[in-house]
Amino acid sequence: MAEVEPKQKKASGRQCCICNQRRAVLKRPKTLEQICRECFYAVFEDEIHRVIVDNQLFKPGERIAIGASGGKDSTVLAYVLSELNRRHKYGLDLFLLSVDEGITGYRDDSLETVKRNEIQYGLPLKVVSYKDLYGWTMDEIVKMIGLKNNCTFCGVFRRQALDRGAALLKVDKLVTGHNADDIAETVLLNILRGDIARLSRCTSITTGEDGPIPRCKPFKYTYEKEIVMYAYFKRLDYFSTECIYSPNAYRGFAREFIKDLERIRPRAILDIIKSGEDFRISTSTKMPEQGTCERCGYISSQI
Numbered sequence: 367m368a369e370v371e372p373k374q375k376k377a378s379g380r381q382c383c384i385c386n387q388r389r390a391v392l393k394r395p396k397t398l399e400q401i402c403r404e405c406f407y408a409v410f411e412d413e414i415h416r417v418i419v420d421n422q423l424f425k426p427g428e429r430i431a432i433g434a435s436g437g438k439d440s441t442v443l444a445y446v447l448s449e450l451n452r453r454h455k456y457g458l459d460l461f462l463l464s465v466d467e468g469i470t471g472y473r474d475d476s477l478e479t480v481k482r483n484e485i486q487y488g489l490p491l492k493v494v495s496y497k498d499l500y501g502w503t504m505d506e507i508v509k510m511i512g513l514k515n516n517c518t519f520c521g522v523f524r525r526q527a528l529d530r531g532a533a534l535l536k537v538d539k540l541v542t543g544h545n546a547d548d549i550a551e552t553v554l555l556n557i558l559r560g561d562i563a564r565l566s567r568c569t570s571i572t573t574g575e576d577g578p579i580p581r582c583k584p585f586k587y588t589y590e591k592e593i594v595m596y597a598y599f600k601r602l603d604y605f606s607t608e609c610i611y612s613p614n615a616y617r618g619f620a621r622e623f624i625k626d627l628e629r630i631r632p633r634a635i636l637d638i639i640k641s642g643e644d645f646r647i648s649t650s651t652k653m654p655e656q657g658t659c660e661r662c663g664y665i666s667s668q669i
């Protein structure tokens with residue numbers, strides 16, 4: 367089990383400001399409230415439940431695939447979603463869906479974690495691989511083209527692989543563990559690149575409703591620090607290592623910048639998401655058109 371102790375400010379021997387009964391053991395990153403462990407679990411789970419209900423993410427009887435990488439976000443998502451499904455009787459059929467990119471020393475290890483999660487949470491697992499779908503592993507691609515733009519290519523392949531896996535599972539929707547920090551970062555990056563088409567899409571909680579399988583992000587408002595804290599206190603089994611190929615330095619700077627802002631003002635993450643949502647695109651702005659690949663017919667990227 368990978369356990370990364372979350373950096374947290376110790377709550378100072380006070381009572382929990384929510385229940386006023388138990389001793390506070392942590393300072394909640396999103397609000398800086400001093401709370402006990404039980405109240406943290408409750409507010410963390412209730413906020414996600416509210417997001418699901420308010421945004422009508424699911425309908426009873428739907429089959430839902432959880433994009434499961436074995437990392438902290440998707441592991442917590444699988445755990446919390448199966449808890450909420452039981453507790454609030456959503457009536458969902460949940461599945462784990464993993465993409466094996468073929469990255470030795472990274473995805474092979476994280477897939478072992480997902481296989482354990484399959485048993486721990488009682489959720490059926492489907493694995494689709496780049497090798498089977500495209501005839502190439504990422505290791506083979508990198509060997510051929512070198513360490514260049516690997517994340518960009520891998521992202522395009524993964525998107526399609528998740529759609530194909532979701533089609534095999536015959537699910538109605540795919541959920542991913544993208545969290546509030548990820549979305550704030552993407553807003554900032556799209557502004558820095560002047561990419562208005564992606565800026566208008568990246569804050570949507572559900573995307574691809576006109577495509578083969580809609581995707582949703584139930585963690586749109588969930589802070590990364592709280593996900594790590596939840597996984598740590600609940601002792602969830604997840605894998606915590608970065609991909610071995612080309613860390614995205616530009617995104618890394620955006621990430622650090624947002625972390626600095628969060629340190630001064632925790633609300634900064636939610637404010638950036640709100641700003642992204644409130645940008646209006648003038649009707650006279652020419653938008654890029656979504657194309658389809660001439661060879662396979664799948665939606666093509668704008669890159």
Ligand SMILES: Nc1ncnc2c1ncn2[C@@H]1O[C@H](COP(=O)(O)OP(=O)(O)OP(=O)(O)O)[C@@H](O)[C@H]1O
Pocket residue numbers: 432433434435436437438439440441463464465466467524541542543544548
């Ligand atoms: N190989 C994969 N197989 C299935 N789903 C994936 C895979 N990689 C990413 N995802 C989905 O996309 C989300 C965002 O992926 P990203 O690579 O940004 O990882 P992350 O923020 O580190 O998330 P995690 O902690 O879940 O790995 C994940 O939470 C997961 O739902």
